[in-house]
Amino acid sequence: QVQLVESGGGLVQAGGSLRLSCAASGRTLSSYTMGWFRQAPGKERVFVAAIRRIGGSTYYADFVKGRFTISRDNAKNTVYLQMNSLKPEDTAVYYCAADESYGTPGRFVNQYDYWGQGTQVTVSS
Secondary structure, eight states: OOEEEEEOOEEEETTOOEEEEEEEESSOGGGSEEEEEEEOTTSOEEEEEEEOSSSOOEEEOGGGTTTEEEEEETTTTEEEEEEOSOOGGGOEEEEEEEEOOOSSOOOSGGGOSEEOOOEEEEEEO
C-alpha cells in the first residue's frame, strides 16, 4: 500500500505559476499510474492529468492543456504538477492519486486506488 502526501499549494495571482508535488511512501511510485484531480467548493472531484507507469505518456483534461504539465521522478518517488498561466477558475483542492491497474490512465475518481489528503490552490483575480 502506498501513502501519498501533496504539497506546494498556496495563493497566487492570475497568470502566475505553482508546482505541486506528490511524495509517496510505502511503495515505489513506478508501480502505479499517477493522476491529479481537483475539487472546487460545492463541485465534484474532476480529473486534471495523469501519467502512465510505463512509458510516461501523459493525459490532460481539456481545460488545462497547454498550461499544466504532469511529470514523475521515480528516483525521488515523487510526481509533480507544474501549473502555469493560472486562472481564478483553477481554484480548488488538488489531490494526487495512484492506480494499480495497467492500461490507459483513467479519468474517473473510482478508477484510482489511493489518494492523498489534498493541497489548496487559490488563484486571485
